Amino acid sequence: MKRYTLSEIPHLVHGRTNGETEPLTLFWTASGLEVNVRASELWVELHAEWSLYEPWFSFEINGEFFSRRMAAQGTERxxxxxxxxxxxxxxxxxxxxxxxxxxxPESVLQICALETDGTFEPVEPRALKLEFIGDSITSGEGDIGAKAEEDWISMFFSAQNNYAVMTGRALNADIRVLSQSGWGIGCSWDNNPHGAIPPVYEEVCGLLNGSKNEALGAHRANDFAAWQPDYVFINLGTNDCGSFSQPMWRDEKNGETFQNRREPDGSFNAADIARLQEKVIAFLKTLRRCNPGAKLVWILGMLGVELAPAIKAAVERYRAETGDTRAEFLALTDDLPNRGCRNHPGVGAHRTAAAELTAYIRAQ
Incomplete structure (x- = not known):
């Protein structure tokens, strides 16, 4: 057996990184390392830390899920x-x-080295690149575990059962996932305006907090030139929709407040919808600037469609105002019979969405 650092072997990195591989920090859902190895045995050296939510990781061998486990504190083989x-x-x-x-702020997972009794072979890069931006659905929350489970813990997140990973596997694509449970376009499920993905999109992993993540490069500007997607799928809006039914958010430190409101008849407040639509248009402009050659596809529907008309109208307005015909809205199926735990889409619902996206891309 011989130990290899990643700089000593051919490999592919999946997911946004800080540009460093010694060690390789895995920030986002479905980020990871891919190698081809001719050997009878392979071990990985991992380093993990956390205070609240432990990272989980899984292995694929020859394109098939093989095993899954919780990372241990510290360094392990x-x-x-x-x-x-x-x-x-x-x-x-x-x-x-x-x-x-x-x-x-203490949660981190890193790949330090590999050990094997064999040799490593080159890994061919993927011709197709897909980026997925979303919330708990795109993070794979609830796509593993029994339907009765209600605990909000990292054990009930699974990249392997994720529609983004399934789509990438079906198309032999390189994927990147940027997602956060509870977050949205303009606010989180509880009306917190700081729980929004667009303001942190241009950083490596800008939603992470703490000095440790800052030192790891989470807040560095992302190198968009190094990886340009062919498609960007934006699955945001589910939590914004939920916020319209939640109380006003208030920051106890400075008194800041925010709320998306409903009218007495249950309809969305027109001014709040207009503000949300402006944020959709602004984010599409950011995505186009960062990904000039990509097709931008706003998807919604895996967990309700109430906000779909407003988002679709915003996408159409963006097209009209900018002349960007490579942006569109795509409705996905809310596969209710295949709900998983925490009343989120289960593995069957993710398969349904992956089949729809795979068919959409193949039809282009």
Whole structure:
């Protein structure tokens, strides 16, 4: 057995990074490392820390899910496989199963090194690149575990059961996922305006807090030139919709308040919808500036469609105002029979969404 740092072997990195591989920090859902190895045995050296929400990770071998486990505190060696045919090349992916935890500034997962009794082969880059931006749905919350589960813990997040990962697997694409449970376009589910994805999009992982994440480069400007997607799918709006039914948010420190309101008849307040639509248009402009060659597709529907007409109208207005015909809205199926735990889309619902997106891309 020989230990290799990542700079010593051919590999592919999936997900946004800080540009460093010694060690490789896995910030986002479905971020990870891919290698081809001709060996009978492979181990990975991981480093993990957290105070509230432990990271989970999983292994794929030759394109199939193989195992999943919770990371241990500190540095550990974990066996990926052993006793396999030493002459056969295995494609291996080591994937972060859980989202970036904005509520836990101590949460981190890193790949430090690999150990094997064999040799590494080159890994072909993917021709198709897909970026997914979203909330708990795109983080895979509730897509694993029994329907009765209600605990908000990292164990019930799974990248493997995620529609984004499934779509990438079906199309042999390189994917990136940027998502955070509870967050939205203009605010989080509870009307907190600081729980919005667009303001942090241009940083490596701008929603993370604490000095540790800052030192790891989470707040560095993302290098968009290094990785340009062919499609950007924006699955945001579910939490904004929910915020219209929540009380006003108030910051106890400075008195700041925010609320999306409903009228007495239950309809959305027109001024609040107009403000939300402006944020949709502004975010599409940011996405176009950062990803000039990508098709921008706003998707919604896996967990309700009440806000879909307003978002679709905003996308159409963006097209009309900018002349950008490579932006559109796509409705997804709310697969109610396949709900998972925490009343979120389950693995079956993610399969439904992945099939719809795969068909959409193949039809282009």
């Amino acid at each position: 974990v066996c990926v496989f052993r006793g396999m045919n030493p002459d056969a090349v295995k494609n291996v992916r080591i994937i972060k199963d859980t989202q970036a935890m904005s509520a836990d």
